[in-house]
Amino acid sequence: MKIVRTQAELLEQLNNVRQEKKSVGFVPTMGFLHEGHQSLLTKAKEQNDYVVLSIFVNPLQFGPNEDFDRYPRNEVKDTKIAEEANVDLLFIPSVEEIYPRPMSIKMNVVQRTNVLCGKKREGHFDGVVTILTKLFHLIQPTRAYFGLKDAQQVAIIEGLITDFSFPIHLVTVPTVREEDGLAKSSRNVYLNENERAEAPLLQKGLQKGQELALSKKYTSKEIIDQLMKEYDRLSGELDYLEIYSYPELEVIQELKGQVIIAVAYQYEKARLIDNTIFTI
Numbered sequence: 293m294k295i296v297r298t299q300a301e302l303l304e305q306l307n308n309v310r311q312e313k314k315s316v317g318f319v320p321t322m323g324f325l326h327e328g329h330q331s332l333l334t335k336a337k338e339q340n341d342y343v344v345l346s347i348f349v350n351p352l353q354f355g356p357n358e359d360f361d362r363y364p365r366n367e368v369k370d371t372k373i374a375e376e377a378n379v380d381l382l383f384i385p386s387v388e389e390i391y392p393r394p395m396s397i398k399m400n401v402v403q404r405t406n407v408l409c410g411k412k413r414e415g416h417f418d419g420v421v422t423i424l425t426k427l428f429h430l431i432q433p434t435r436a437y438f439g440l441k442d443a444q445q446v447a448i449i450e451g452l453i454t455d456f457s458f459p460i461h462l463v464t465v466p467t468v469r470e471e472d473g474l475a476k477s478s479r480n481v482y483l484n485e486n487e488r489a490e491a492p493l494l495q496k497g498l499q500k501g502q503e504l505a506l507s508k509k510y511t512s513k514e515i516i517d518q519l520m521k522e523y524d525r526l527s528g529e530l531d532y533l534e535i536y537s538y539p540e541l542e543v544i545q546e547l548k549g550q551v552i553i554a555v556a557y558q559y560e561k562a563r564l565i566d567n568t569i570f571t572i
């Protein structure tokens with residue numbers, strides 16, 4: 293595995309790959325890799341001749357009161373995981389390398405953003421599409437891999453790829469879970485013992501919501517009311533619980549087609565998100 297830290301080194305490596313007409317799978321991450329990322333890498337390895345992994349904690353997608361400085365980082369462990377996953381090229385740029393000066397052009401996501409996580413994290417998805425635009429231009433992958441745990445992010449990236457005509461296949465990979473159902477996340481390390489014990493109930497609630505929706509006997513509001521009762525028993529605070537069409541993320545009167553039920557839950561030091569996407 294080759295490790296590069298500058299754009300120039302990255303392009304030099306990729307020049308050879310492109311000359312050989314190899315397909316390139318790209319897995320963009322912010323590091324602190326876990327099984328969720330590993331499943332993206334496994335899929336990328338299966339489907340491509342050459343796999344690029346990027347690790348970059350992107351300051352542009354963190355709000356002023358968010359956890360940019362506290363975001364967990366472990367380059368040594370990440371490098372080991374990348375090696376074990378047979379990554380071909382690992383790109384770990386510094387913030388100065390990616391943003392040597394303030395951006396003179398700003399990207400602004402205007403759809404699929406004022407719901408779920410986008411509602412409270414103003415500018416977050418603008419930061420996500422900005423960094424991905426840079427990385428897509430640099431790496432020019434054949435396929436790019438994203439986890440469905442961040443379902444809103446996937447919906448917005450679908451918009452980015454389509455609207456800006458990136459010749460890239462978007463590949464989505466299901467959420468990887470702990471044995472008790474809790475979605476894997478870099479932020480799970482911040483849960484205390486009690487929070488960690490009850491956190492799997494978030495997914496249980498979503499499963500119940502899915503069953504209710506599939507029974508076709510309940511409206512979105514009735515399903516949300518039922519799940520609220522379940523989540524009321526937990527020790528943290530519900531941030532949102534919402535039902536939309538997917539990937540459009542629009543309110544649906546009649547539950548039909550592809551639907552997402554998504555939850556965000558705030559514990560003392562960690563905000564957890566999870567969702568279920570299914571077809572009625």
Ligand code: PAF
Pocket residue numbers: 320321322348350353420423424442445
């Ligand atoms: O999902 C993430 O880790 C980040 O939002 C991404 C896609 C790597 C962009 O910084």
